[in-house]
Amino acid sequence: MHEDLEALKRALIVADMDLGIAAVQRLVDRDADPTWILEEGMAVAMFDLGEMWKRGEVFLPEVVASAEVFKACNAIVEPVLLARKDPDAPTNALVLLATVKGDLHDLGKNMVGAMLRTSGFDVHDLGKDVGADTIIQAIRQMQPAIIGLSALLTTTVPYQETVIKKLEAAGLRDTVIVMVGGAPVTPEWAEKIGADGYANNAPEAVEIARKLVGASQ
């Protein structure tokens, strides 16, 4: 079974759909523990992919393709996992994502979403050009652990601060972790506006999200 797990990891990294599906199917057929497949196999591969992204060894097309393979493989493992799952086990933390008002860049946010999904988070994407009111409404409705705000324009970055202020005014600030990101955003800015976390790229976003969620529990 170890060869199959290795094959699955390789398939995820090089985004080989057929190889990935075949490997995960063989594992499931032979009754491998789905948690083991996910944690020792798929999560490890996605972590490695994240490290490769940071070094520039994979790029947008590769990561998008790998995320597709992940999705397909996950669709095979998940039912098995759910069937065996202890009903009392904690559920995945929910992350809301949005690109702020005035800003139409969503590639980076989507990438963050894909990586979070492949790392054990549930993700709900509010889309782009999203105003504070929509965000507040969504937080009230879905009670996420984290709200992630993306901004790619120097002129829309200040809106991240607007959102935080409105969260405070709505009395919601303490109920949700705020993460900010996007190319022009800096750690100093994140600190200045009182965000809880900042990440420079998608793999880092996963690390920080894990840390923040862990700390808040």
Place this chain on the structure above:
Amino acid sequence: MAGRKLEVRYEPSGTTAHVPPGTTLFNAAHWAGIPIESTCGGRGTCGKCKVQVLEGHAERTLADYRHVSGGLDEGWRLSCQCEIDGDMVVDVPRALMVPKAATMGVGRFVLLEPNAVKYLLTLTTPTIVDARSRLRRVIDALVIEGLEVTVAPSVLPRLSAVIGDDEVSVITATVVGDRLIDVENGDTTERAFGVSIDVGTTTVVATLMDLRSGGAAAVESTINRQAPFGADVLTRVSHTQMHGPEGLEQLRAAIVATIDGLLGSVCATAGIGRDDVLEVVAAGNATMLHLLLGVDPESIGHSPFIATFLEPQDLRAADVDVEIHPEGRLVLFPSIGAYVGADIVADMLATGVAREPVTRLLVDVGTNGEIVIGNEDRVVTTAAPAGPAFEGGQILHGMRATEGAIEGVVLDVEAGEEGAVRLQVIGGDVEPLGLCGSGLIDIVAQLRLTGLLDGGGMLLSPDEALAQEHPLASRLQVDDEGVRRFALTDDVMITQRDIRELQQAKGAIATGIEAAMRERGLTVAGLDEVLLAGSFGTYIDPLGARVLGLVPPVAVDRIRAVGNTASEGAKMALLSFREREVAFELPGFVEYLELSGVEDFNERFIANVGFPPLELVRPGAIAGDPAP
């Protein structure tokens, strides 16, 4: 100690600045007129503003650890983060001096019909029978020349000094458009000048044109003095957003000062006075033109990108502090959209894209890549947000095209290790300091052609290269963080991350081109010519651009660098009011495609960050390529 000023001396120029404590080294330098490299406008993110503190105390900041890690002990700091809290001496690296800009002769045949003309008039001696007023005499004489003029009020007080009451008067009347703006004694018709200005976000170019001969009398270019506020248009917009009317006034004053400096120097070069300049015709992106007139560009900065004006403007130059003839005019080209500006309209005028049957693609490669495609039947334009990579931003050893920048690279695998990397450096025999945009395009294209870079944009690892016995294997390295890189010299590297930045920039432009071609209903086969415009376009190697997929795969000799066509277009409009009218009508003819609205943009962009297969783009791959 309240109110005490601290002294900072900037080497090597020795200029000193006296500033209140807490001022950053970057701002103090800017106030003292010392240019420091920056693409982020002092936000601590670009890492370009490093200076070396020779004397005095300098705190280390987080940003320093991110960007200068190596040189901290030697006193290297990001000047924009370093607050002055005592007297200091710092060394500013030689970098941003006078930029290189392409300025070429009028490429098109323009009939001289300037909007500003001086007329030599001979007025008969007044008599008791012919007692017309002085003004009437001038107006009547101009009617004979075929002109019906209105009169600037400043002309009236001058008339009695110029026109006698008992003699024949020979005078020169200056008419701009249909307005009489001046009368002078004698014949001054040889002193009629205009200035064309290309107001770039980075570089501003002014050309003094002799309106009688149509020739250029002087050319000058300089860095836009708004540069310290940020490299691209949006950082400028954001400055007004954050600092309100004061910020707007700072930017307005900076661009006015830039233009004033240029006017001063072109006039000095040609040995003429400011009064001899009758008209200034300016082109530039919409934000620059807003700032020049003191109009807040705030709403250009975010969706839905509303400009306050896109229409052509014609105003008294003095009203906006542009010092030429007191009644001289400032004329602004119209823009097409918030991100396809007046400079592109000028490009179109100069290249004839909308006036000829030949189907052309015109690309102005820069932070914002403007794309124009079509012919006399129909033209589509769009703007592709490339980002700062082509100007050296976000590139580890990136720099602007100034002295010391590597602007050309050839990798010659036949030449053996020593001669294998051939560099062309701006300034000739100087030590290479970094890579400018054209050098960046060259090196990446060369890495592709020599098999060191795959189609996805990944460098070979040193081991892979060694295993292949690649002649350049020794140039491949891996840094402390495991990032691959290629060493151009011992000090100048191109890293895997740099290549990714370039891929994004070129991917955005390629996707813009693709979308505009689709909108225009064109395929590569239907393209007669590809024109690379803008001062940067002049230096791009056509083959390199093709190898990267920055431009569609057409024969190399169909890809032409056309230089600073925005300046050319502005000159044409200065020399011919008919050309000017043509330009002013272009926005009504051209269709604007908003990339944000292109449905499959993301998918296409992701596909286009990769490079085209070598067999489709390498030298000799396309019929019509020169023999290798």
